[in-house]
Amino acid sequence: MTRVSVSYGFFGSNLGDVAVTMGAVALIKHFVPDANIKIISPPLTERSRPSWRRFKKELDDVNRHTFDHRLLTFALDTPPCEDFIDEMLKPGPIRDQLARSAGVHDADMVVYSGGEHLFSYGGAREDWSLLGRLLPVLLAPDSAICLSMPTTFGPFESPVSKELIARVSRRISAPIARDKRSLAAFPGHIDLGLDPAFFLSYGKVTSEPELARAITNANPTKDGPVALVTRRQHAGLRAGPNKTKALRAKVADGQGAQQFDFKYSASLIEKINESGRETKVLVQCDADYEMAALLGKRFKDIHIEQPKTLPEYITALSNCSGCISSRFHSVIFSAITRVPTVGFYYKNHGHKMPGLLEALDRPDLAFDAETTAPDIVVAALSTAISEGPLPVSSAQNHTMELLTRAFGGGQQAVEKPPTS
Missing domain, CATH: 3.40.50 (Rossmann fold)
Structure with a gap:
């Protein structure tokens, strides 16, 4: 032993x-x-x-x-x-x-x-x-x-x-x-x-x-919805407790929809809609639900899912045509279920997102949200869908x-x- x-x-x-x-x-x-x-x-x-x-x-x-x-x-x-x-x-x-x-x-x-x-x-x-x-x-x-x-x-x-x-x-x-x-x-x-x-x-x-x-039964389809996994910009471990606390205060005061991260996510959905695809907002953790709920109020036609277990999350993701994610592990979940994916990130969340896609020799699929227009991200996903899933084996x-x-x-x- x-x-x-x-x-x-x-x-x-x-x-x-x-x-x-x-x-x-x-x-x-x-x-x-x-x-x-x-x-x-x-x-x-x-x-x-x-x-x-x-x-x-x-x-x-x-x-x-x-x-x-x-x-x-x-x-x-x-x-x-x-x-x-x-x-x-x-x-x-x-x-x-x-x-x-x-x-x-x-x-x-x-x-x-x-x-x-x-x-x-x-x-x-x-x-x-x-x-x-x-x-x-x-x-x-x-x-x-x-x-x-x-x-x-x-x-x-x-x-x-x-x-x-x-x-x-x-x-x-x-x-x-x-x-x-x-x-x-x-x-x-x-x-x-x-x-x-x-x-x-x-x-x-x-x-x-x-x-x-x-994972084995994952069956992505090019006609499925686009999964959007999005998180707050100034929240989390790397953002630090002070910024996270300040953000929560703004959200509690009804200012959540005025923040850059919400506007960016909303613009992504608008561009997905313009491409003729539906949007499924996936909630990877409880901290992301408030953002998803705000997006649900803004867009009545999007579908929001908050799976409680990994098998449920994998299943919800695997019937999508592609994924746009600001969560590191949703890029990984997409890769292992053969769902084409692109990542976007905020600099204060560290170097893990661009570093991951560089490790997979696809740095072109990681986008800095603060310097990249949403239409470029959605266009990159369309290209990724036509190319197929990330080769990771x-x-x-x-x-x-x-x-x-x-x-x-x-x-x-x-x-x-x-x-x-």
Whole structure:
């Protein structure tokens, strides 16, 4: 039995985060058949408990350990200093207790699988958060193997964050980035692969059966509606709590329809309508529903769906002719269900969206919403629909080869599906 601690697992309303966790577990089970997996996650909330229960029902042999890294945010006005970090990590009772709290004290292997949550733009709050997110790797026993699933790294703009990621780079074997722009942010050598969500159903790598069936049975049609997955510009982890709070106040005050992101999304729908296609607004997480509801008031003929599970989301997406998405994982969901897709993004959401499409050799399918007219985005989708879905099998195969080496040669042979 190999004791594997996976940091972090997410079970909230964002189906993209859930997909990262499910894909990582499926890959670990493939490469380490005797794995005893423990997922390290933040405390469950009322919103995340149903997701965890569904996950546990399908993967009863996977356990969960609560570690709230937010407990480290007790000094938000100044970043953690190097002496403090050294004191935490030096051998002794403090490190031993922290390792136990983080769920890695008895691990044979620690796998980082945190998606986009490794960055600092220079604020003390972000530096403390970064330290908390990296602690399971930094506290891993010396005898443990430390790996990373393909992850977004950076930017790291503060001295503390650069030092922290340098420490992690020395601890992780065979690090892999999930987008091309992360390569420059990571100190030392790093390979380029694909996000774990690309492997929810891949050869002998399979997640829970209902999800695998939904992916396998996907049947996009050129006559179907266009899926629009859109999010707020000034909200979310990278935007920061102050901007997110200010945006919520404006929305609560009835100003949501006056924001640039709403106007841009509305213009996308107008251009989709002009192209003769219908629009289906898909809600990937609860934070996107308010935008969808505003669009529903503006356009009475659009269809809004908020699937609660990954299989439901995949099914809702897979009967569309194409997808325009500002959500990173909806681009991935489109790719694995063979739905042609383009991505648009706001700069304050980081480099993951353009970096993903650059990794797939299609940088022409990623659009900066602040500098690109909506009609150009819709025209690009029309071209993508005529060209067909993104070819991803070669990049999937390459990622599996990287992971095979990372897992020490792999306890399972890499099963390569036919190249599409």
